[in-house]
Amino acid sequence: MLSLRRKGVKVASDGRILGGDEFIQRLLSEVEEKERETLRLSRKAPDLTSLARRIVKGEGIEELELRSGMRTRKVAMARKLFCQLAIRKKGYCGGDVARFLGVTTSAVNKAANSEEVAALQQYC
Numbered sequence: 640m641l642s643l644r645r646k647g648v649k650v651a652s653d654g655r656i657l658g659g660d661e662f663i664q665r666l667l668s669e670v671e672e673k674e675r676e677t678l679r680l681s682r683k684a685p686d687l688t689s690l691a692r693r694i695v696k697g698e699g700i701e702e703l704e705l706r707s708g709m710r711t712r713k714v715a716m717a718r719k720l721f722c723q724l725a726i727r728k729k730g731y732c733g734g735d736v737a738r739f740l741g742v743t744t745s746a747v748n749k750a751a752n753s754e755e756v757a758a759l760q761q762y763c
Contacts, residue, residue, distance in 0.1 A: 687739045722750040
């Protein structure tokens with residue numbers, strides 16, 4: 640289906656997809672969204688050090704605090720913000736972010752997949 644869309648062939652339905660027109664249209668729009676997301680992530684992402692500098696400057700903490708295991712509210716929120724920015728928006732894998740921060744991959748993935756931090760959009 641995706642290859643047909645890339646060739647510019649507009650298909651309202653496909654024999655391989657079972658369901659009504661609304662379902663097919665929703666499925667096709669999801670495919671388009673995933674394709675746009677993949678293309679966006681394939682662009683060169685800034686390195687983690689640059690992302691960290693932006694976060695610590697904006698959140699008013701030190702980089703050492705971000706990269707330590709500190710659990711104060713302000714540092715934890717900045718770390719969560721960093722994880723969401725790096726993984727959700729810039730396409731880094733959880734392992735790379737975890738090694739950079741000095742915390743576990745599980746903690747990084749949990750932070751990245753938790754409720755979105757309101758300040759995330761200002762760093763995108």
